[in-house]
Amino acid sequence: MNVASYEVLGDERVGQGGHLVIRRLKLKLVFDDGSRTGTGSWDFVERPMGLDAVVLAIWRRRLGSIEVLLRSGVRVPLWFGRDDKRLLSTELIAGIVEPGDELPARAIAEAREEAGLLIANVEMLGPPMFPTPGMCAELFHFLSCEVAADAPMQPPDGDGSVFEQGAQLEWVALDEALLRCFRGEIQDLKTELGLRRLKESLP
Helix, strand or coil: CCEEEEEEEEEEEECCCCCCEEEEEEEEEEECCCCECCCEEEEEEECCCCCCEEEEEEEEEECCEEEEEEEEEECHHHHHCCCCCCCEEEECEEEECCCCCCHHHHHHHHHHHHHCCCCCEEEECCCCECCCCCCECCCEEEEEEECCCCCCCCCCCCCCCHHHCCCEEEEEEHHHHHHHHHCCCCCCHHHHHHHHHHHHHCC
16 A cells, blocks of 8 residues: 555644744545545644745865855754753854745845855755755755855844854865764754765866
8 A cells, every 4th residue: 555645634833923833733644545544643843934945055265175154153942952952053054045035046145144245156056855854844955155265254234133143154174064074063964965065066
């Protein structure tokens, strides 16, 4: 037997009005022979302001090496949601794709908001990926953004969120950034994947 569809017995949303909403479904699996399973429940997260996100591998050629831009900022769940608390998370710059956004335009806006960089050369870096398909239907869209070695960095515009304050930016050699992932100093999945895709894409 193969799963053919779902039978929905209940569908509600919890936490309306916040940044995230929990959608709670009661379901049966329907098989291709018409049989059904018992009832199960599944909670997953929806984000009303935009489902998907861009992940920016911003890089430059400098002194014979490839450098990537990393950003360390607060991630509230890593402090309140775990016993081994972590205040800052080092990641590639990323941002939510809002309704009506084109991916290159969103990438340009995020680079300006989070790094104070004006970028123009934006290319897709492989296909989008689901980071947590059991918890959210979000897709990550990876983009490669090359900037000139001497590209000026202005104070980031920010997006109005208090949680963007205090973030730290650092140019790091690409190979060193990957080593930090290997050593567990960077523990962000999208960042390691974006860095690996960037390295594979470069001649």
